[in-house]
Each structure stands twice: as structure tokens, then as C-alpha cells.
Amino acid sequence: MTKRDQSRIVALPAPRVDSAYSLERSLAERRSVREYSAESISLADVSQLLWAAHGMTHAGRGRTVPSAGALYPLEVFLVAGAVDGLEVGLYRHRNATHELELLMTSDLRSQLGEAALGQDWMVDAAAVIVIAGAVRRTAAKYGQRATRYVHMEVGAAAQDIYLQATALGLGTVFVGAFGDRSVGQVLHLPEAEQPFAILPIGRPV
Ligand SMILES: Cc1cc2nc3c(=O)[nH]c(=O)nc-3n(C[C@H](O)[C@H](O)[C@H](O)COP(=O)(O)O)c2cc1C
Structure with missing residues (x-):
């Protein structure tokens, strides 16, 4: 499969930048959710969550998350299980164009x-977002401090996902307990990228 194979590219609906659900309510309601109904989620939900994670703003000059030196080391993946209109599989979110690139079916x-130390309740999530990243992008400017900076950025992106999920009536949880190598192998991550956070998404039971 080449990157130019358009059959492997899924355009995401444009994200909303407003809603009747307030930020304050989202903050007040946010909880970690580990039990999900069998209901699927929509492509619009996926679009909104990935945009919240690290989406473009200000006509492509900004993003929803801050980044040290605006170097943007994070890569966001979607493991789709039950998403309406989306083939089951692994996708990379192409942030610049807000598209999904199918990597595996x-x-x-x-x-x-299993890679998350046997947290097998994850199988019930409609989709799972994985935040990975290439520390060396940030290290080029910040040297040894880069690892700390990238971890900070992951926290910001994960909180955005939590708050957006809450506003959509969905549930998520920040899963940090996993084997780096195991998750890297499951997703076939390139050598330069490592996994930082797993956020399963589903409708709370
Ligand atoms: C860095 C980090 C790692 C976490 N790892 C896990 C995890 O591996 N599995 C899990 O079920 N919850 C995990 N959590 C979620 C916490 O258990 C949860 O946030 C905490 O119990 C507080 O509950 P609340 O989020 O509903 O307020 C993690 C949270 C953070 C911030």
C-alpha cells in the first residue's frame, strides 16, 4: 500500500467548533469510563475526538493543543472497531488534512x-485512540528536556479527548499501563515513534 492509494484514505467530516454543551459542564462531568455498551459511534464523533486531540485551528496556523516550540511531535492513531461507515482496522490521523489513513484491516x-497488561475490557470500546510520538522532533531543539515536554503535550491532548468525549455523551479513560514494546508491535509503529497513551472510546453503559 502506498501513501497515495486514495482507497485507503477516509475524509473526516469537518469538526464542529461550537455546541450547546458548555466547557464547564464537561469539566464537571468528566470521569474515567471503562464499561461501554455495544453501540457503535459515528464518524462525526471520531472526527470531533481526533480534532480535539490535536486538530488544526486558526486556518491551519494553530492546533487545539499547545506544543513546545510548535514542533508537534505527537502522532494520533485510531483503532476502529464499531464506527459507523468505517472499516474495522488501524488508521493514522492525518492532521493537516483531517483524514484517516488505513494502515491495517x-x-x-x-x-x-493484552498489550495494556491485560486490560481486556478495552475490547468493548467502539474505538481506541492511541497517542504516540517522536521525541526526536522535540529533542532537535530542546535536547534532554524533550521527553518531559512530549509527556506534557500528551497530557494536554488526552484531557482534550476526555472533555470532548464527555460533551459527546461518550466515555473514555487514560490508559497509561502498557508495555511500550508490545503496543509498538501491535500498531507496527515506526522505530522513531513510541506509544504514550491509550484512550478507549465508547458509550457508557
Ligand atoms: C497517567 C495516567 C495513567 C492511567 N492509567 C490507567 C490505566 O492504565 N488503566 C485505567 O483503568 N485507568 C488509568 N488511569 C485513570 C485513573 O485511574 C483515573 O483517572 C483515576 O482513578 C481518577 O478517576 P477519574 O478519572 O474518573 O476522575 C490513568 C490516569 C492517568 C492520568
């Missing part, structure tokens, strides 16, 4: 749960 939710 297998259902990786169970393997991901």
Missing part, C-alpha cells in the same frame, strides 16, 4: 488490551 482491540 484487522481488529486490534483485543491485542491492544
Whole structure:
């Protein structure tokens, strides 16, 4: 598969930049959710969550998350299980164009749960967002401090996902307990990228 294979590219609906659900309510309601109904989620939900994670703003000159030196080391992946209109599989979010690039057509939710030290409830999530990143992008400017900076950025992106999920009536949880190597193997991450956070998404039961 080449990157130019358009059959492997899924355009996401444009994200909303307003809603009747206030930020304050989202902050007040946010909780970690680990039990999900069997309901699917929509492509619009996926679009909104990925945009919240690190989406473009200010006509492509800004993003929803801050980044040290505006170097943007994060890469965001979607493991799709039950998303309306989306083939089951692994996707990379192409942030600049707000598209999904299909990388693999297998259902990786169970393997991901195993890689997360047996957190197998993850298999019930409609989709799973994985935040990975290339520390060396930030290290080029900030040297040894880069690892700390990238971890800070992951926290910002994860909180955005939590708050957006809450506003959409969905649930998520920041999963930080996992084997780096195992998750890297499940997602076939390139050598330069490592996984930092797993956020399963589903409708709370
Ligand atoms: C860095 C980090 C790692 C976490 N790792 C896990 C995890 O591996 N599995 C899990 O079920 N919850 C995990 N959590 C979620 C916490 O358990 C949860 O935030 C905490 O119990 C407080 O509950 P609340 O988020 O509903 O307020 C993690 C949270 C953070 C911030």
C-alpha cells in the first residue's frame, strides 16, 4: 500500500467548533469510563475526538493543543472497531488534512488490551485512540528536556479527548499501563515513534 492509494484514505467530516454543551459542564462531568455498551459511534464523533486531540485551528496556523516550540511531535492513531461507515482496522490521523489513513484491516482491540497488561475490557470500546510520538522532533531543539515536554503535550491532548468525549455523551479513560514494546508491535509503529497513551472510546453503559 502506498501513501497515495486514495482507497485507503477516509475524509473526516469537518469538526464542529461550537455546541450547546458548555466547557464547564464537561469539566464537571468528566470521569474515567471503562464499561461501554455495544453501540457503535459515528464518524462525526471520531472526527470531533481526533480534532480535539490535536486538530488544526486558526486556518491551519494553530492546533487545539499547545506544543513546545510548535514542533508537534505527537502522532494520533485510531483503532476502529464499531464506527459507523468505517472499516474495522488501524488508521493514522492525518492532521493537516483531517483524514484517516488505513494502515491495517484487522481488529486490534483485543491485542491492544493484552498489550495494556491485560486490560481486556478495552475490547468493548467502539474505538481506541492511541497517542504516540517522536521525541526526536522535540529533542532537535530542546535536547534532554524533550521527553518531559512530549509527556506534557500528551497530557494536554488526552484531557482534550476526555472533555470532548464527555460533551459527546461518550466515555473514555487514560490508559497509561502498557508495555511500550508490545503496543509498538501491535500498531507496527515506526522505530522513531513510541506509544504514550491509550484512550478507549465508547458509550457508557
Ligand atoms: C497517567 C495516567 C495513567 C492511567 N492509567 C490507567 C490505566 O492504565 N488503566 C485505567 O483503568 N485507568 C488509568 N488511569 C485513570 C485513573 O485511574 C483515573 O483517572 C483515576 O482513578 C481518577 O478517576 P477519574 O478519572 O474518573 O476522575 C490513568 C490516569 C492517568 C492520568
